[in-house]
Amino acid sequence: MSAPTTDVRSLTYVQAFNEAVRQCMEADDSVxxxxxxxxxxxxxxxxxxxxxxxxxxxxxVDTPISEQAIIGLGVGSAVSGLRPIVDIMFMDFLLVALDxxxxxxxxLKYMFGxxxxxxxxxTTAGGAGRSAAAQHSQSLEAILCHVPGLKVxxxxxxxxxxxxxxxxxxxxxxxxxVKHKRLLGAKGPVPEECYAIPLGVAEVKxxxxxxxxxxFGRMVDESMRAAKRLAEDGIEVEVIDPRTLQPLxxxxxxxxxxxxxxxxVVHEAVRFGGLGAEIAAQIQEEAFDYLDxxxxxxxAPFSPVPFSPVLEQAYLPDADRIAAAVRSTLQRx
Amino acid sequence: MDPTPDVLRDLHRRMxxxxxxxxxxxxxxxxxxxxxxxxxxxxxEAVASGVCAHLxxxxxxxxxxxxxxxxxxxxxxxxxxxxxxxxxxxxYCNGKGGSMHISSLELGMLGANxxxxxxxxxxxxxxxxxxxxxxGTVAVAFFGDGSTNIxxxxxxxxxxxxxxxxxxxxxxxxxxxxxxxxxxxxxxxDIVDRAAGYGMPGVIVDGMDVVxxxxxxxxxxxxxxxGEGPSLVEAKTYxxxxxxxxxxxxxxxxxxxxxxxxxQRDPISLLEQRVxxxxxxxxxxxxxxxxxxxxEIDDAIAFAEASPLPDPATLLADVYTxxxx
Numbered sequence: 001m002s003a004p005t006t007d008v009r010s011l012t013y014v015q016a017f018n019e020a021v022r023q024c025m026e027a028d029d030s031v032x033x034x035x036x037x038x039x040x041x042x043x044x045x046x047x048x049x050x051x052x053x054x055x056x057x058x059x060x061v062d063t064p065i066s067e068q069a070i071i072g073l074g075v076g077s078a079v080s081g082l083r084p085i086v087d088i089m090f091m092d093f094l095l096v097a098l099d100x101x102x103x104x105x106x107x108l109k110y111m112f113g114x115x116x117x118x119x120x121x122x123t124t125a126g127g128a129g130r131s132a133a134a135q136h137s138q139s140l141e142a143i144l145c146h147v148p149g150l151k152v153x154x155x156x157x158x159x160x161x162x163x164x165x166x167x168x169x170x171x172x173x174x175x176x177x178v179k180h181k182r183l184l185g186a187k188g189p190v191p192e193e194c195y196a197i198p199l200g201v202a203e204v205k206x207x208x209x210x211x212x213x214x215x216f217g218r219m220v221d222e223s224m225r226a227a228k229r230l231a232e233d234g235i236e237v238e239v240i241d242p243r244t245l246q247p248l249x250x251x252x253x254x255x256x257x258x259x260x261x262x263x264x265v266v267h268e269a270v271r272f273g274g275l276g277a278e279i280a281a282q283i284q285e286e287a288f289d290y291l292d293x294x295x296x297x298x299x300a301p302f303s304p305v306p307f308s309p310v311l312e313q314a315y316l317p318d319a320d321r322i323a324a325a326v327r328s329t330l331q332r333x
Numbered sequence: 334m335d336p337t338p339d340v341l342r343d344l345h346r347r348m349x350x351x352x353x354x355x356x357x358x359x360x361x362x363x364x365x366x367x368x369x370x371x372x373x374x375x376x377x378e379a380v381a382s383g384v385c386a387h388l389x390x391x392x393x394x395x396x397x398x399x400x401x402x403x404x405x406x407x408x409x410x411x412x413x414x415x416x417x418x419x420x421x422x423x424x425y426c427n428g429k430g431g432s433m434h435i436s437s438l439e440l441g442m443l444g445a446n447x448x449x450x451x452x453x454x455x456x457x458x459x460x461x462x463x464x465x466x467x468x469g470t471v472a473v474a475f476f477g478d479g480s481t482n483i484x485x486x487x488x489x490x491x492x493x494x495x496x497x498x499x500x501x502x503x504x505x506x507x508x509x510x511x512x513x514x515x516x517x518x519x520x521x522x523d524i525v526d527r528a529a530g531y532g533m534p535g536v537i538v539d540g541m542d543v544v545x546x547x548x549x550x551x552x553x554x555x556x557x558x559x560g561e562g563p564s565l566v567e568a569k570t571y572x573x574x575x576x577x578x579x580x581x582x583x584x585x586x587x588x589x590x591x592x593x594x595x596x597q598r599d600p601i602s603l604l605e606q607r608v609x610x611x612x613x614x615x616x617x618x619x620x621x622x623x624x625x626x627x628x629e630i631d632d633a634i635a636f637a638e639a640s641p642l643p644d645p646a647t648l649l650a651d652v653y654t655x656x657x658x
Binding site for chain 2: 063064066069070071072075077104108113114115116117171
């Protein structure tokens with residue numbers, strides 16, 4: 001499923017999120033939202049704008065600044081039959097609540113012999129590029145993907161945001177939906193109907209024969225820019241957006257790598273222990289004999305995210321670095 | 334108002350069942366028949382029993398690492414409990430949880446928990462669901478004195494009060510956090526002092542007196558059901574066995590005198606003396622309860638020992654729920 005191109009109104013990434021939540025709340029009274037500033041204020045990024053006015057304080061709940069209790073509210077209400085959407089304002093703040101996320105939400109079903117169901121959606125905002133500095137800019141998706149029991153979703157555009165968020169809310173497992181803060185205002189065609197994009201299905205954003213680039217979140221745009229530039233030099237890059245990071249659509253990535261024989265993985269998180277390491281490992285397990293070059297990785301250096309715009313720019317992967325990595329991969333015999 | 338003989342019989346039965354289950358578990362652990370950790374509830378029976386006597390299966394509780402007593406008090410059956418402790422496929426959690434994660438969602442028992450303090454935020458969520466549905470149910474968080482020093486407790490207590498949820502916080506103050514006395518880890522003597530900081534009423538109760546616990550818990554639970562918000566009940570109690578297991582590697586962290594003094598206030602003996610003295614129950618009533626419990630525990634051990642181990646092929650089952658829509 002991919003974005004329609006004609007006759008569809010345009011929404012921003014955050015409006016698409018909001019519409020998914022609103023439509024799911026209209027369809028199912030067991031869906032509710034809770035988090036810091038989500039009520040009258042509508043969320044610091046406008047994610048929940050208008051929802052309390054529409055659904056009332058019963059279903060759109062302002063909470064204290066208590067991340068452990070916010071996730072606990074989600075865990076306890078989900079296991080009691082509700083379908084909570086709990087918001088952790090910044091992804092960095094999830095670390096404050098990791099016990100509830102990792103030791104409780106992710107494990108209850110397994111520990112209870114399968115008898116618990118946790119239809120819990122945790123929403124949060126990750127990523128750098130707004131001079132929000134080291135504690136409001138991180139990309140921590142690899143930590144979450146490492147935890148059995150969680151699903152992790154990271155949309156790169158407005159269309160995917162709505163369809164994936166609908167799937168998260170309908171999902172019967174704890175799911176973390178990561179919004180990228182630099183994409184909040186990014187517009188794209190979003191149909192009005194309540195559509196779902198299945199979790200665990202990648203999208204080929206651009207077909208190409210020479211090199212496969214795997215990117216997610218904001219790095220999809222940067223990769224598409226790099227691909228466009230490289231195309232001017234006759235280099236055809238295939239760009240794959242996994243969209244869901246856990247479970248990861250390895251089959252689509254491996255199939256592409258077998259065709260192009262060269263692959264570069266791009267992410268905004270630091271390189272060491274990032275998702276690129278896992279994807280590279282899976283590629284060499286599944287497609288070793290097809291590779292004409294080592295799997296390339298473009299990622300942030302091993303450093304906290306800096307504040308000053310010039311430092312942050314030096315920190316973040318971009319189209320230039322992606323293009324350079326693709327060329328370097330092609331230079332291998 | 335004094336409890337009726339039926340209520341007293343019920344409270345006695347809950348406590349006796351916990352005692353018998355825990356003593357049997359301790360013996361099996363000493364015989365190396367139980368894998369893993371074992372945190373026994375012996376000595377604290379009056380707390381879970383006095384509270385859970387007010388709850389139906391639709392009311393939910395969260396528990397602690399010392400959770401068998403809460404499940405028994407909530408109506409847990411010995412056979413699947415014992416099977417779970419032995420890691421058998423027939424256990425409440427199919428052998429995937431064990432002592433520290435024993436649970437029964439159909440009984441409203443949302444799990445023992447290996448993380449100190451983690452149950453309280455989950456109880457807040459359960460209480461939220463009660464209020465959301467306006468179905469008259471409540472959620473009770475059981476926790477120890479030590480867990481009131483962890484942030485999760487504070488966040489949960491504050492949020493429950495801020496959202497005025499039908500939650501009851503029941504502190505089992507047994508005076509030790511693992512092996513360290515409470516006096517070394519907090520500057521207050523009574524956990525109930527914390528209640529005012531969240532804007533909820535708090536009451537101290539003799540946690541060895543099941544009738545007193547029953548009365549205090551009844552008021553707190555009635556308040557929650559009436560939509561008046563959370564309360565804190567601090568039950569002063571004591572664990573007769575050690576932090577884990579029975580003899581606990583012989584570690585010495587409390588005096589024999591102290592243990593002996595508390596054992597003189599055994600909650601089951603106290604209730605039995607009371608009911609015999611006032612004639613509300615007979616010795617035959619009490620004997621029958623013990624006999625029933627012993628028969629159930631013998632059957633449960635036989636069931637658990639005869640039960641199959643989990644099939645290794647089930648290792649990866651139930652990590653995720655298959656979503657059908």
